[in-house]
Amino acid sequence: MPEITPIKTEAELCEIFIRDMNAQPGWTCYPETGGFDILVVHQDGRQIGVEAKLQLNAKVADQIMPEPWQFRYGLKGPDHRLVIVSKITDASTGIAKLLGFMGVPVLTPQGGYASRDSFDKRMEFCSYKLRDLLHGSGYFNDGELFDWNPEERCQVPMVVPQVAAGVPAPIRLTPWKEKALRALALLRNQGFITSKQIKELGMSPTAWTQSSSTKAWLDKGSAPGQWLATDRTPSFDKQHPEAYEVAAAELAAKIGAQLELAP
Template identity: 40%
Template sequence: MSAAATLSEADLCSAFIKAVTEPRRVIGAKWVAYPETAGFDILLVRADGFQIGVEAKLVLNARVVAQVLPYREGWCSGSKAGPDCRAVLVPFGKCNDDLVRICAALGVTVIRLHVEAPKGGGTWGHPFNPYLPDEQTKLAADDWHPWAPPERCPVPEYVPDVQAGASAPVKLSEWKVKAIRLSVMLEERPVTRADFKALQLSPTNWLCPHGWLARGEGGGWVRCDRTPDFERQHPTNYAQIRADRARWMPAASAPRQVQVAML
């Protein structure tokens, strides 16, 4: 059975990210691949901030083209953030030439990735084409179509430790980063409402009756059996955020004691 026969979209994304970020394969500018970011399977970000939004499919079809395009209101109004270029990623040989031409007319690049070794053995000189655009040499400029978004997609502080192209993937959202920071704080001490305010994190789900935290004996809130395990969801990002706590952790404030009126 060939490699293509057992390939999944997650496998396709993994192979592409490896090809894009592997030092010996990189041509020109350096890229960072953010899995499951800004609504794309992969958001590629060049050293100068240039972005490519990528959607992956095992065959080039209308569905993946629709996925990579913005909704009509975003397309016409120009009010939404987006990448500089949009692309679909498919295995080499899984393209319909007519649909490739339609993609070019829509401003979408079709990236073809070799998923099988050459018949004569060895490896491909470059595992995918076209090459990614380079800010200095304008490499493969004819293959890429500028979208000129009013603003670029927000880029997370940490590269998400999630699988690109997986069905129903766990995402590292801005809210999740704040929640992980709170979880790291709970490793050291009870948290207060001031901590939620400092992190710009809504306390509703955490502090409501039967919420994710319990009242501490000395005041403040502590972990309980309802507290989500964010470390299991994002082990790499959790460790990065924990190691970075000197930069973001707010100063501890004294928990407010509950006053009991004497009758």
């Protein structure tokens, strides 16, 4: 029987976690969201911020904890925090124990089988351990998720980003980029866009129309106040095609509603 291949990258670790966590009823994983490697969101709104590392060390402990000043100005973040690592060694046991006492469980995958009818082995996060974690039904200090009670939760993207989690320099679907996708949809629908429309979407028009460090993303149109697409206009839609489809559909629905309300 073939041996299980050890986990070699954080991206592989995240992929395994996302697969097994998405199998839990009501939960959805959003890669590279909210400043975490993975943001897990329940259908009732609860959130878990997840940081992944091959080796558990002080750096990941620092990354998963909120900054002290955040409590002074209003904590924004997930309800719960979680760390996943490929393994816990003798050297990192103390860090795992400390994080556990602070309400941040540390999970590791184990060897299992791909299915009940299969003898193919694979690494997995055990389903019953995930259920205990989510329901708070484990032993004391064994998977207890502390409720950080944030004043504001992380903004959830319009779609699940189709990007890999746990990779260097990830392409993130940020709240700003969602606004930019809506601007692109409007630009393409009208054939132009105005500075006022860009501001109404919650963005500064500077980078679009009058950037000083690099050439602006848009060129002036023949009509006053209109700006046109150029070959410098960022192709955010190619980075996040699913999100762009949502932005375009939102615009189409809005235009349709305006036409229905028009006298």
